Amino acid sequence: xxxxxxxxxxxxxxxxxxxxxxxxxxxxxxxxxxxxxxxxxxxxxxxxxxxxxxxxxxxxxxxxxxxxxxxxxxxxxxxxxxxxxxxxxxxxxxxxxxxxxxxxxxxxxxxxxxxxxxxxxxxxxxxxxxxxxxxxxxxxxxxxxxxxxxxx
Numbered sequence: 001x002x003x004x005x006x007x008x009x010x011x012x013x014x015x016x017x018x019x020x021x022x023x024x025x026x027x028x029x030x031x032x033x034x035x036x037x038x039x040x041x042x043x044x045x046x047x048x049x050x051x052x053x054x055x056x057x058x059x060x061x062x063x064x065x066x067x068x069x070x071x072x073x074x075x076x077x078x079x080x081x082x083x084x085x086x087x088x089x090x091x092x093x094x095x096x097x098x099x100x101x102x103x104x105x106x107x108x109x110x111x112x113x114x115x116x117x118x119x120x121x122x123x124x125x126x127x128x129x130x131x132x133x134x135x136x137x138x139x140x141x142x143x144x145x146x147x148x149x150x151x152x
Contacts, residue, residue: 075109077133078116099123099142118142 011017019025028034036059039050050058084100087093094101104112104126112124114132122142129146137144 072110072128073108074111074113075104076113076115077118077136080112080122081116081119084120101125105147112144 008017016022016025024030028037032038039046039059047059080102084093088095088100092107099121101123102125104110104124109126111128112126112130112133114130114134114136118136118140120142121140122137123144124137124142125145125147127147129144134144134146
């Protein structure tokens with residue numbers, strides 16, 4: 001078996017690497033332009049062929065999704081009040097005497113917002129809560145356990 005040297009090592013010191021004259025492999029003009037140059041020339045006649053060859057993803061913005069942007073799932077007090085009896089029937093919530101215990105973390109909610117009226121005593125455990133929500137729950141005689149104070 002013959003051990004063949006790579007072509008790139010053979011070109012070392014050859015000045016043009018087998019590309020002919022110095023000018024020939026230079027610039028974007030040699031490639032037909034940069035990026036999508038030439039794709040829309042002559043009244044968009046090339047577009048159908050490009051779409052056929054490369055699909056619909058060839059044109060338009062691609063972008064990227066930020067890793068840090070995490071959506072916070074919120075719920076209002078009025079939504080809790082409207083769904084309260086349904087959740088009690090299903091056994092999602094626990095009722096002790098006259099207070100209802102709600103663990104919003106387990107239910108998939110991150111933040112409690114304060115719109116709506118409270119008719120029941122609620123003990124709520126949640127990651128974040130607005131000031132208005134905390135005031136309303138404490139005014140109604142319930143308790144709220146906020147785990148983080150960051151997004152209040």
